[in-house]
Amino acid sequence: MLEDAFVTRKLIAGNWKMNGSLEANEALLRAVLAGLPAEPAADVAVCVPAPYLAQVQALCQGGPVAWGAQDVSAHERGAFTGEVSAAMLRDFGCRYVIVGHSERRQYHGETDEVVAAKAQRALAAGITPIVCVGETEAQRDAGETELVVKRQLAAVIHALGHCVGEIVVAYEPVWAIGTGRTATPEQAQAVHAVLRAQLRAAVAGQRRVRILYGGSMNAGNAAALLAQPDIDGGLIGGASLKADEFLRIVAAAG
């Protein structure tokens, strides 16, 4: 197909979640930077807690590791105490921002519409949103996986229109996040194929949208997952906090 002619490099993005300290971040990033080849075979990024963006920018500037945030406000500016705007993330050189992570949806009540608004704000500021979708275990057991992920992605497509071609999607089954229970490559591929079809219908003729898999990806299971035809990379939580593990996942993406 036309867009397959524009297949991009895989993307391995770390999600540090609410972990780290000035000291630990520096040690982790120095080890990752030292372990990466000058031209990694995949794109590499780390999405870090907002207070550390300046530190990570200083350590990664000019190197092979891009950086980003884990959330962004749905509002442009103003009286939204505690929130961080897309323009602020841009000031710190963010290339990416995660939006709609299941922990945000679950603990902060983020709806599909809020997630879509956040993706819109990020794009307007020139930052690529990594839009997370995924079903809970109960939804999978009820046979609702396809329905749920398509509904979540549809809200973003509705808000962004053709600009949806600029985003990255991450399929993260909620039951696989931080649990050590990874989706099998076949389970993941089946959902990625559904998302791919939905994206193709929305962005026909544009470049291929990268669809990452996330959920207990590690150095042991990365190669099999990344070998699937519709898996374009990984969003890595726990394993991104260990330099050696993270580097082995990047190597598996090459």
Ligand code: PEP
């Ligand atoms: C995540 O939080 O995005 C994630 C995939 O976490 P983990 O790899 O720890 O399951």
